[in-house]
Structures are given as C-alpha cells and as structure tokens.
Amino acid sequence: MKKQILNNSEYIIKKAKVVRTKKLTDLEKFFEISMPNNESLDHDPGQFVEVSLFGVGEAPISIASSPTMRNSFDLCVRRVGKVTSEMHKLEQGDEIGIRGPFGKGFPIRILEGNDLFFIAGGLGIVPLRSLINYVIDNRRDFGNVNILLGCKTPDSMLFGDEVEIWQKRLDVNFNCTVDKADPDWAGNVGLITSLIPGVNLDPDRTFAIVVGPPIMYKFVIKELIAKKIPERQIYLSLERHMKCGLGRCGHCQIEDIYCCQDGPVFCYDQIKKIRGAI
Amino acid sequence: MNKKDININVEYLTRVEGHGNIVVNVEDGKLEKCELQIVESPRFFEGMLVGRSIFEAQHITSRICGICACGHTLASVQAAEDAIGFKPSIQTIKLRKLLLHFENLDSHLLHIYLLVAPDLLGVKSFVPLIDSHNKVVRRALRMKKACNDLCDILVGRHVHPISCIVGGFTKLPKEIDLDNMLGILNGMLPDMDATIELARNLKFPDFERETEYVALVSDDKEYPLLMGDVGSTDGVRMNKKDYKKITNEFVVPHSSAKHAKLSRESYAVGALARFNLNYDKLHKKAKEIAKAISLKPKCTNPYLNTAAQLIECVHCIEDSIAIINDLKEKKINQEETVVVGLNEKKTVKVNAGNGVGAVEVPRGILFHNYEVDEKGIIRKANCIIPTSQNVNNIEFDMQKYVKENLERSEAEITLGLEMLVRSYDPCISCSAHMLDVKFINGKK
C-alpha cells in the first residue's frame, strides 16, 4: 500500500484554542473558541462546525455566537456521548480541531426589514442565540422582535444572564415557559405551544424562526399557521445524525436533501412535503 | 517428631487455571486433613448437552475450558464421530494431530513460563520478571504468540477453535498457510533452545512418590496423543470405550471435581505419565534433551512433570514440522472442506450410537462420551477431565509432602504445596473450576 499526503483534504482540521469555558448546567458546557491567529470564522447564524478531538471523533455543533463577534466564537455542548463527554473535559488553553463552518444558516437578507418571531425549545436556543444576538447588534435593520423560550425545568435554562438582558430590553418582547416548575419559578408553566396564540404580531410581515427538538416542530408550526403566518415565512433548523458535513456520508439525508449542506436551516415551505423531515 | 500445629488455608490458589483451595490441618504433629478443594462453581456441561444436536457438541464443550479448548474440541469431535459412525479421512487425522501438537505446545509453554518459572525464580509472578528477566518474558510472550499464530492459521484461533468440527475442517490450509506454519515453527527453534537452557538451570524440589501412571498407548511407532488404547504403568491396557472402568469416578464433598482411581488408591495422568509410558516413541531430539537433563522413565517426582512438558515441547515442534512437510508433499485436497452447520443438508450420515473420545491433551488423558439417537440428538454426555483424574493423586502427594516436611515453616510448606499442585498444571476450569489452599484452624 502506498501513501500520499493530501494538503487539500476536506477532512483536515484547523487547530483552534479554547479561550474560555463555563459550566452552564449539569449537562451543558459553554466554550469560547478562537481560530489560529484569531482569524474570524466568518459564519452565518445557524451554521455549524465539526468539532474534532483525535482519538475520540468529531461532532457537529452549532455556532452559538453572532458573526458580529469577530475574534472568537461560542459553542454550547450537551454531554451525550464520546466526543461531547471528552469536550466537557476541555479547559481554557486546550486545543481542539475545527472544520467548517458548514451548511446554510438563516437567510439574513430576507429577514431584514421584517418582524421576527423566535421560538426556541431546549437546546434550540444555541443556534438561535447566534441570530438573536446578531439581530440585537443590528437592531435597526429589523422590525418587531418576539422571543419565546421553552425548557424542561427552570435550572435547565441556558444563558440565563443573557436571557435576562433580552427580557429587559424594551425593543424585544420576551416570554418563556417551563414544562415543570420549581418553587422559585414565577413564570409560565406548560408547553411552548400554549404561548403562541397570545403573541401579538402582524402575520404578513412576520418571519417565524423555530429551533427545538424534533417533536416540537409539528405542534409549533400548527400554531403558527393558525396565526396566519405564511408557510414561506417559517424557518426552522433540523438536527440529524451527521458524520462528514460534506453531503456524502448519508446519515443526514432526508429524501434527496442533505441536512448538512442544504440545511440545517430550511424554509418550511420547502420541506413540508418531504417525508420524514418534520 | 515435632508436635506442632499447622494450619494452611490458601484461598484462591493463583497461577493455575481455575479456582481451588488447599486446606491442611496438622494437630499435635498429626496430619488431620490435607485436601485440594475444587470450589469452582459447577457449570453443568454434561447436562446442558442433552437434547442438543451432536453437531453442536464440539462448539459447546470447547467452552469447558479456554486453555484446553483445542483439546476438548478434538476429544469431542472424536467421540461424536465415534457415536454417529463417521470415519475421518487421513488428511483430516493429520491436521488434527497437528492441532493437538499446537495445543500441547502452547499450553506447556504457558505453564512453564508464566506459571512455574516465577516459583523457580523466586518471584510472585511474571510481572516482576518484566524488569528482572525482561528477555525471558519477551521470549515467553513471543513463543506464546507463535503458538497462537499457528492455531490462527490452522483453525481460526486458539481459544475455541473454529474450523475443526465433526466431519473434518470447514477451512483447509492453503499451500501458503502450510509455508507460514513451517516458518513459524522453524522460527521457534532458537527460542526453544533458550528455553531448554533456562530449564536446565532451574532447581526442582526433591520429592518422590511411587504411583500408577496412565496414558494412551499403542502398538505402532508413533508417540500416541490422538489415538490409542489406555495403558498404565501397573500393566493395565483397555479400550477407550471402557474408560469408566479406568476412572472409577467418585464424588467427594469438598470438591466440585469428581475424583478417580484405578489399580491403587490414585493414579496420575499428564506429560510425566506419557513420558513414563511412551519414552521410546519420542522424537530423537526430545530424547536427547531428556538425557541432557537426566530425566528417565519411570520418574516418580511429580515436580518433574514440568520437565516432561519441556521434552514434549521439543517433540511437538519436530513432529509438527514432519507432518507439515508430509502434507506439503501430498498437497492438501481442498475438496475435503466440509460444510456442516447443524447438518441441515445431511452431508454427514448419522447413526444412533454411543461414542468415546480419548485424547492426550496437555494435562493428560481427556475422555468425552456421547450417546446420540438416530436424529443426531445427544441423549447422554459425559466428560472426564485430566485434572479430575489427578486431584486424588495430588492429595496423596500432598499428604506425603506434608508428613515429610513437618519441621519446616508454614510458609515454606505452603509454597511447597502450591508448587506441587501447580506442577500438575491443574486445569480447574475443566474439572469444574477453582483451586485455593486453606490450612483450616485445627483447634475447632
């Protein structure tokens, strides 16, 4: 067997550094990452990177920070398996591999000038944080902003301090709910879908942006359509098993689309007929 | 005589395959109790076989013991073929002999290096040897690996061989496989020389006990391992079918292994027994080694079983080379590859019957016996393992050893007994499982 070095292989990783970490909950940990020479990652909100740790593997992780943050970017990782567990051991100064960014993010040019309605369930807040912070950083380019947040319990809520800031802003309408409250919780209890009817919006100029666990979509979309938001104004991000991020390994395929390249952000209009998408 | 009390209680005797305890109790200088307790949890193989296809017998009984898996396989296949009335081909028999050599070689080397050598070099295990005798450890692992590779080529793997089944082999070695095996065997020769050198310098304890030795015997010139009648140094000779008259098994409460006796209170099987009965038929190089370390039949020092194993190693290597050269010359007939499975296609004709397999595996003669019906379903199964035949003999050795060494310290006696038991290379996994020396408190 002969061997040749490939300098342009798509599998080559870039060596990145962990700048800062923070434990968010028992399961989730936050990372700030910088690329070599503090190069900008140049991503769109909604895109993801493949995080690599040699000897363990790779995992696709959404970029949690706004592209307006130039010298570094954020990740938020839930510990579920090999790579994610190993990532949780990382501390400031450690090296990790990054490939990407991959995929299609949220269509900022289309969203500009319109009202936005963000709906995030659980870990869905991670990719949405990127867009929300972008919108807040460029607040004048967008119309009304509504944010609905749902999580299992109050202590599983991510980015609590930031959420508090969004909550306090006058130019953002914020509401959140938990499936199960604890004694300190004063807010809503119940499914996120129960909050949608109460939101005040102009369906014609509102774009809904939904990210959450797979089972959430069906119910949320039903409510949005009940609010007369046109299907082509609903965007969502799908999670699928992924290995290569290059549209080849087949794991993320839904009918003839590859979630890693054609997505993960899709317009509802585009995928509603696709079997197995929602 | 010294009127002391001795309580030895070695739980989980180490460096033997399986679990056993040694229990010695001397009160006022009188030996009250001296037992080798086999406390392995029983695994009920004979029971589990009933109602199963005879074509599964080998696969299951191989799992009696991972150390003698090839030996069990060969005994099982022989018994099964005997029971259903199938005659293996000459090529098959040659390949089985080869497999048996690999098995004996592998097991003997493991025993000599990893299990006995530490005692003789005065350390607890091979681990400290990694530093003190690194070359020896590396050589041991290398030789062990070589045996493994041989089995990998011949039967897929050493632990639970894959291709050796009732009817023949499911995969036959190709020309290149034969060459590779030859290469490995020839490559082992220098290491074998070094092993003999090492053994020459080891000191075995002086101890003798006259007993009866039992092994396969035959009338031809071949050192009988795979086939033959059963013979003993007390002049017994019987067909293997009469194995029950040889083993006369009985159960004792302190052991999950059954005990055995023949012409006297106990008998011994294993390398030393074979050496004592069939010395003349060893390969001439093996005989030279025997002379060099002055081992002669009939030797009655059980500690020297290890030396007999060493001599057999030489025999196995040399005879394996001869068998392979013969196979190369005659060319392997690949048409003989068998496809059997559960005999779905009835490729092997099955008659009802009762069959016995008797094979000289590393620790001595191993009997398998199956009774099958006309559909090839096992109705009754019995396996008599070398170690169970030896346990009784070991206990008599132990008693004599303790009586002769009463003046020594408990620690010295314990070590002497442990070494004695280990020299038999007892495979307790086989006999049930477990070995532990317990010197029970005598003042109960």
Place this chain on the structure above:
Amino acid sequence: MKRPKIAFFDFACCEGCQLQVANIGEALLDILDIADVVEFREVMSEKWDQSFDIAVVEGSITDHHAIERIKMIRSRSKLLIAYGSCATIGGINGMKNNFELDEIRKEVYGKDYKYFDTIKTMPVHHVVKVDYFVNGCPIYPPEFITVLKAALSGIPYDVPDKSVCIECKFNENICMYEKGLTCMGPITRAGCNSWCINNGNICYGCRGMVSNPNEKSAKDILEKYKIDLNLILNRINMYNKCRELEDNEQKRY
C-alpha cells in the same frame, strides 16, 4: 498522570478470555507501560486489597457466593468492564437455565447433587452496574484493546448494534444461507470481524443479539430449512438464554 490500576477477575467461565488477553503477546507490554495490572489470578500471585481504577470481569454469576464477590469487586472499582459472553450476556452458561436446576444438578452429580450450590445463570450487569461491555466467546482482542483504551481515557464505548453480516460481507465470504446452512449472523451483533464465517463455520451468535432483531422474520427464514424447530430455538438460545431474565424476573442495571 497517575498510572491507573487494573485488576482482572473471573467467575464461572472457561477463562478463555483471560487467555485471549495473554495471547495479545508482546503488545501486552505496551499496556503494562501505561497501566499497572495489580491482580490477574491466572498468571499472577500478587493480590491487591485496595481499590482500583478498572476491574475487568470475566464469567457469569451462577451461585450466591459469586453475587457477594462481584458486589465487593464493584464497590472497590471506579470502572467495571465485563468481557466475554459469559459476563456480558450469560453466554454458554445460560443454557443451564433451560433446565430445572435440581434436575441438571442430579444429571451431573448424581445423588450428591446438593453439595453444589447453583442459581440461574446471570450476566454481570444483572447484579451490578457495568460500564463497558466486550462481547464475544472468546473476546476479539482488537475490540478488547479498543474498550480498554476507551476506559483508560474515560470515554464511552458503544457495542456495535449492527449485524455480523455487515462484517461478513466486508470480508467477501460466501453467505452460509447460500451454502444451505442456517447462520446466526443476521441477528448477532457485529464487532468480531465475522471471525467464524471467515473460517468456514457458521456464526453461533456469541456476541448477543442486536437490540431490535427481526426475530419473526429470522425464525421464518430458519424454518425454511426444514430442520426441527427445537434445534433452531436451541441455537438461538445457545448464547442468548439470559435475555429472558431481562423481560421476566430481573431488571438490567
């Protein structure tokens, strides 16, 4: 980094898996380079009475004494690896559960059968928590090394949940069904590199069943071969008998 301490233990089994570890040969010394083996009864006399980082356990639990022993081992060890079919799925020992216990004891030991304590065969995880599983009868050494490495680096290992056929095809074997034989490959977990079929034999299912086998279809296919259904059920049960305990009496840890 502190060198992790590893200890090997065995319960009812043939000890073949220990031997497989010994068989790794000189590469074994590489492992000893990064970890301390503190107990390994088959080849070592040393005993270690303190706690250790990794306990590697072989064999099934078949008597009361074993239950106590395995609990003790678990309490002393940070991680526990069950290796070999006997430990991970009950394996061959599970066939015993086909019989009434007294009946089988009498069969083997005659009238003195009561001396021999026995209970239904259980894999280790029926009694204590197991962190890593290495299936196989015997274990496939490369997989054992992979798991050991995972344990040493503290990352999880998932036993492959696909069929032996996958690897069998990688090796371009002629399928046993095409030879007219029944094979356990389709419902057995991969990871052994289709060892048996590579050597001309059928798969006996030693690595346990995939998590969601299409048992009905598998039985349909096996039945087509016109052999006694009992023999086929026996074949499926050869290694997998203990699965029944999971649905009935016992819960997995």
Place this chain on the structure above:
Amino acid sequence: MQIYKILKKSNLDSLVSILSKKQKFMAPVSKGLNKFAFESVTSSKDIALKYIPTILAPKKYFMPQYETLIEYDTKEGQNMKAVVEYENMVLFAVHTCDLAGIQCLNIVFSDRPKDLNYLVRKNKITIIGLECNEVCDEYSTCAFMDNDLPNGGYDLFFTDLGEYFIVHVNTQMGDAIINDTKLFEDATVSHINELEKLREKKRKLFINQFGIDRQKIPELFDKSKESQIWDDIGNRCLSCGNCTNVCPTCYCFDVMDVQNLDLKTGKRIRVWDSCQNETFAKVSGGESFREARSDRKRHRFYRKFKYPVNRYSRFFCTGCGRCTRTCMAKISLLETLELLIKENKVK
C-alpha cells in the same frame, strides 16, 4: 475515431503476467458455488472469464471498506496529516453494470467539495472492461437499466469473440497498455463486423423484463411513497445490511478514530455504513428518523431510483442484481419493481 485492437486468447496469460509484474492485477476469481470475487492474480488460469457479478462490487478498490483519512498525533496538541492510501492496479474484466457503478461513484465523489481520497485512488486504477455475452441470471436487470452495452468508464474494453478478444481503446492509459505490452494487433473490418453481430444477438438476449420504459421510474416512485409494499418487505427485512454492502453504488459511510496502544497516535478512518442499520439515522436526543424497517427499505429503493435522478440525473441502480442474490429474506428488487408497477398501473 474509434480504435479497436485484437488480443489473441493465447496472449492473455502474457498480458496478465506483464501487467501483474508492474502493479496489482485484480480480476474475478471463482470462490465456488457460482460465487466470484475480485482478487489479485498473477496468471490468467486463475481468472474466471465467465462469471456473474462478484460478491462485492469493484467499489471496494475505489472506496475500501476501511480507509485512512487522517493520521494524528496528540502528544502535543491536535497534530495531524491527511493521507490517502492507494495501490496502483489494473482492474480486469469489469462488466458493464459495474462500469456504470464506478461512473456513479465518480459523479458523487467529484461533486463539490471534491473527495480527494477517492479521486487520487481512482486515478491509480486502470480499468479493463469485459462484455457480457449472455445475461448473468434471472436477477439481472441490466437491460432495463441500459447497462448491458458498454457506455464508457473504462480504459480498455474487451469483448470475447471466441479465439480472440476485440478491444476498444478508450483512453491514453489504455493506449499505453497496448503500446507497452506489444501483444495487441490491429482490428480489421471483419473483426468489427463480428462485434456488430454479437451485439445484434445480444439485443434479443438482453430484454427489459418490466414492460415499461425506464424513464417512467421517477414517476412510478413519485406515486409510491405510501405504498403497502414497503411495509411488506420491511416486515421481512432483517436489517443485515448485506444489500447495501454488495451494491456497486451505495457509498454511505461512518467516520471513526482508531487509537494506537499509546493512546496518543492513531488514525481517523472511514468505514462503509448502511442505511439499513437501525442506528444509522439516530440522534443523541433518541429519535431515529427511519426507525421502521419499512422506512429504511423505502429509503434504499428511493436512493437508487429517485433521489439521484433529481440530484445527478442518473439512476443509481446498475441492474447487477447483487442485492437480490445476497438477501436471505429473499427480498427481490425485480419483484418489488414489478409490484410497484402493477400497483400503480404505470405503462
């Protein structure tokens, strides 16, 4: 201009021996029971010139079962180099269906972003095709898929005409073999006429069993998403993955790291994976997006007859029949298509 040459059968062995000295020479060999496999040979007597599709398709040389992508060393950080392991080889006697299979893979791996591992390896492989003079067996649907006649994708193409092979020279690599070995002669008109005659005869032998035109397939599949047939074959399927492994155009894979004993170095490899495995589309939250066997079976068929048509304008079934031959549950591609056609009354 078409270039044809002649190779006398008596010269085949010289060809094999010359070429196999310079590089690996892979050809179909018999494994018994009418089973074949591409293996390395050094003499023409080991080659099975008359063979039905090998157990594994030649894709195993283009994207091996296990393939190193990266070698890493984490002693000081995440150091690595991307590599491709390859072998110079001649692949001999590739049937037209397998040539089509290789063409499909070429399209997939040349699509952006290009897969260099595949492309480098592919460039080291010289392909010599071999015409099928007869239909392999009842499982072949190559005529329906339009793969019974050569359609490019080779360097040389052999057609067995009794005493000699007529050889179509398609590329410079092919030309080089002709020039280097000096075993080939020029073809005359009569040789070419013989070839025409054979092809004429083949037209009668290689028939479309389905009675519909291939171009109707996408329409057929559009209508069949919710067909009961998927449930029926799903109930029988064992999810063993045999069908995807033997398929010449299945290319799904898994990526994983294999560590060396030192726990510091190792390699990242890619391994064939199968959409028939239950865990293939499972995500960490626990959802499996094709949990039902029927969904997985449907996915496999659509990945042959519908999705690639949308994406690459090409069917990814070559008609080789391997999936049907290998399936122990006797799930047949031919039967399934027939049932779909019947159910939808497509004409």
